[in-house]
Amino acid sequence: MSWFSPRRFMAVLAKEFIQMRRDRVTFAMMIGVPxxxxxxxxYAINTDPKHLPTLVEMGDExxxxxxxxxxxxxxxxFDFQGIVTSAAEGDRALRDGRANFxxxxxxxxxxxxxxxxxPSILLSVxxxxxxxxxGPVAALGGIVDAALKSxxxxxxxxxxxxxxxxxxxxxxxxxxxxxxxxxxxxGLLAVILSMTMVMITAVAIVRESERGTIETLxxxxxxPIEVMVGKIMPYVLxxxxxxxxxxxxxxxxxxxxxxxxxxxxxxxxxxxxxxxLALGFLISTVARSQMQAMQISFFTILPTxxxxxxxxxxxxxxxxxxxLGTAIPATHFLRLVRKVMLKGAMVQDTLQDMAAIxxxxxxxxxxxxxxxxxxxx
Amino acid sequence: xxxxxGRSSAGPELAISVTGLTKRFGNRTVVDDFDMDVPRGxxxxxxxxxxxxxxxxxxxxxxxxxxxxxxxxxxxFDIRSQSQQIKERVxxxxxxxxxxxxxxxxxxxxxxxxxxxxxxxxxxxxxxxxELGLADRARQLAGTLSGGWKQRLSLAACMIHxxxxxxxxxxxxxxxxxxxxxxxxxxxxxxxxxxxxxxSTHYMDEAVQCDFIAYIAYGRKLIAGKARxxxxxxxxxxxxVEGENLGALAEELRACPGIDxxxxxxxxxxxxxxxxxxxxxxxxxxxRRGPQTWTRDEPGLEDAFIHLMAGAQDNFADRIAS
Ligand SMILES: Nc1ncnc2c1ncn2[C@@H]1O[C@H](COP(=O)(O)OP(=O)(O)O)[C@@H](O)[C@H]1O
Ligand SMILES: [Mg+2]
Numbered sequence: 001m002s003w004f005s006p007r008r009f010m011a012v013l014a015k016e017f018i019q020m021r022r023d024r025v026t027f028a029m030m031i032g033v034p035x036x037x038x039x040x041x042x043y044a045i046n047t048d049p050k051h052l053p054t055l056v057e058m059g060d061e062x063x064x065x066x067x068x069x070x071x072x073x074x075x076x077x078f079d080f081q082g083i084v085t086s087a088a089e090g091d092r093a094l095r096d097g098r099a100n101f102x103x104x105x106x107x108x109x110x111x112x113x114x115x116x117x118x119p120s121i122l123l124s125v126x127x128x129x130x131x132x133x134x135g136p137v138a139a140l141g142g143i144v145d146a147a148l149k150s151x152x153x154x155x156x157x158x159x160x161x162x163x164x165x166x167x168x169x170x171x172x173x174x175x176x177x178x179x180x181x182x183x184x185x186x187g188l189l190a191v192i193l194s195m196t197m198v199m200i201t202a203v204a205i206v207r208e209s210e211r212g213t214i215e216t217l218x219x220x221x222x223x224p225i226e227v228m229v230g231k232i233m234p235y236v237l238x239x240x241x242x243x244x245x246x247x248x249x250x251x252x253x254x255x256x257x258x259x260x261x262x263x264x265x266x267x268x269x270x271x272x273x274x275x276x277l278a279l280g281f282l283i284s285t286v287a288r289s290q291m292q293a294m295q296i297s298f299f300t301i302l303p304t305x306x307x308x309x310x311x312x313x314x315x316x317x318x319x320x321x322x323x324l325g326t327a328i329p330a331t332h333f334l335r336l337v338r339k340v341m342l343k344g345a346m347v348q349d350t351l352q353d354m355a356a357i358x359x360x361x362x363x364x365x366x367x368x369x370x371x372x373x374x375x376x377x
Numbered sequence: 378x379x380x381x382x383g384r385s386s387a388g389p390e391l392a393i394s395v396t397g398l399t400k401r402f403g404n405r406t407v408v409d410d411f412d413m414d415v416p417r418g419x420x421x422x423x424x425x426x427x428x429x430x431x432x433x434x435x436x437x438x439x440x441x442x443x444x445x446x447x448x449x450x451x452x453x454f455d456i457r458s459q460s461q462q463i464k465e466r467v468x469x470x471x472x473x474x475x476x477x478x479x480x481x482x483x484x485x486x487x488x489x490x491x492x493x494x495x496x497x498x499x500x501x502x503x504x505x506x507x508e509l510g511l512a513d514r515a516r517q518l519a520g521t522l523s524g525g526w527k528q529r530l531s532l533a534a535c536m537i538h539x540x541x542x543x544x545x546x547x548x549x550x551x552x553x554x555x556x557x558x559x560x561x562x563x564x565x566x567x568x569x570x571x572x573x574x575x576x577s578t579h580y581m582d583e584a585v586q587c588d589f590i591a592y593i594a595y596g597r598k599l600i601a602g603k604a605r606x607x608x609x610x611x612x613x614x615x616x617x618v619e620g621e622n623l624g625a626l627a628e629e630l631r632a633c634p635g636i637d638x639x640x641x642x643x644x645x646x647x648x649x650x651x652x653x654x655x656x657x658x659x660x661x662x663x664x665r666r667g668p669q670t671w672t673r674d675e676p677g678l679e680d681a682f683i684h685l686m687a688g689a690q691d692n693f694a695d696r697i698a699s
Contacts, residue, residue: 011491015480022479212475216534218441219469220492221461377443 008222012230020234030238034192034246041188052100054078055093062110071147077136090124100126185250186337187310190330193239194276194304199297201235201280206293224372232277239273260340264347268354272333275361282368304330332356392417392542392573393438397447400433408433409596415575420568422587423577430596431577432472435544439467452542468535472546474527476534478520482511485519486534493538505533525556543574561586584678592685599685608676614653615676616660618646620669635659640683649680
């Protein structure tokens, strides 16, 4: 008599696959939810809006001034809609919402610049929606630098020393985390996996007690570990499918890059999925009905969204919230995914995140197995 | 307690031998100091009204629940420490249908067979389907079966690993009379083939199908023994009354001293008492008066159980009052 029988494990696994295949609605949801969320977060909930209406107050018609404006235009953030002739007119446009930005090029801009007087470009911003303003404002520096560089390539090259020979003044502090869909999509993967994996395992296991089939399982010689692994494995596969669909869509629709190590992603992903499934298993030992299992799962989603760094920058949270957040597996997976996809991280750059997930995984699994009853007591 | 000829201790001749089994849920004692000896190769009826603790007792015997007190053996294995061995050798049919409704009939049988490591699985499942008469419906989802068919499928499933002992928890509840009769015939065949069956039921009329009987009420065993001997052991005397106006007569008899219980079975009245002399005196008086006909008869199992239930209620009331 062994502690683990591959034969019984395979029996549970096969059964689970059959049941999953019969439950088309749930299966469709598991694929549909990530796509829907991706589209919602990617398009509708756009924290990085483009083509914002912009007005210009032209104090200088010089080639350099035109180059700066052209650069802003091609960045897609700014949509130039016209000219204002006075500061008062610009303020009025911002106030009544005709424009989100007013760019002011001061008179004699090119001349002053060539003479080394460091003239200022002023960007007036409608700050009522800081999120909307954050992206363009953060991008402005790079845009102007690039525009100037090409404009000064010609006869004016002698006037292009480092640093840029002018200042730009922004009348607003900007969001340091500078959120873009590129930034939010990898985090979304962590949230979606948490949500579906936890809930689906919890529900699938509680269903056994709700329908009474747990009695068939418990009265047979099958061991808890065989049930646990046999029930969890099919959902690991579902997690794979979800992720492939998600990443493909993210790449096609939002051009989210994937610059880092695929291996680092793969390892982190598996650790994270197994952790979530173990959490689902743990919830199933507490919940008495599928309804309860679903509610408790939702309850775990909230801190995942709020404290993992998905919604708010982790570093900006108060100490206690960071402590709580550290115990959440999604926090570490989210960091890993952002590092790998956006910052080109390799395996060695993500070891700390993997270690953190592994620790959480072992703790949750241990509690789940300890709580799982081989009897009906 | 039963004593099987020549042996009195738990040996291989006893499929189940438990003593002092006790189970509490919260501070409610659901099974209280329960003893049971089930000889091999017999049908052992486990009778008692709903909620009397039958399911709980059966679950303790096959390791699904841990007793709070007492213990014993099942097929020679300790019910507390060797539940794995017990599970491999016992077929347990749960009171509620507990196979997978979203699996087909064949998939269910196949799953159970794999859990028990049945050798020659495919052939065994085919044979089970054949015996069930479900071979042509093997691809039907189990959830779409009627109550009677579900019960037969459950029985087939718990037989698939050829267990030595069947624990059948209210297998005939909610099943039509024809299916009930078929079921008992099948159990008898199986037991003749050498296995042991412990069958719980709350249908008193099924008691006659059993070789041995234990009767439980409010978690306490009231009596156990050979089915045939139980009425005599309780020491009841009984008269059958047939004729007109039985309703009115029953009311009148209930008020009579010397009569403990008056129960109506269709067109017959069973008048029962523990004091045979007193009962006979009353009976003869009423018989002379007419118009009903009175006949002295042997009390049946049902009379015995009605009597036991009444006593149990009194005891239970006393226990609560004290
Ligand atoms: N898990 C449980 N928790 C609390 N009470 C229970 C539990 N299981 C059974 N009971 C109670 O124990 C009593 C005996 O139940 P049961 O063994 O199912 O009786 P029977 O099978 O004879 O109908 C019932 O009153 C029932 O409500
Ligand atoms: Mg019961």
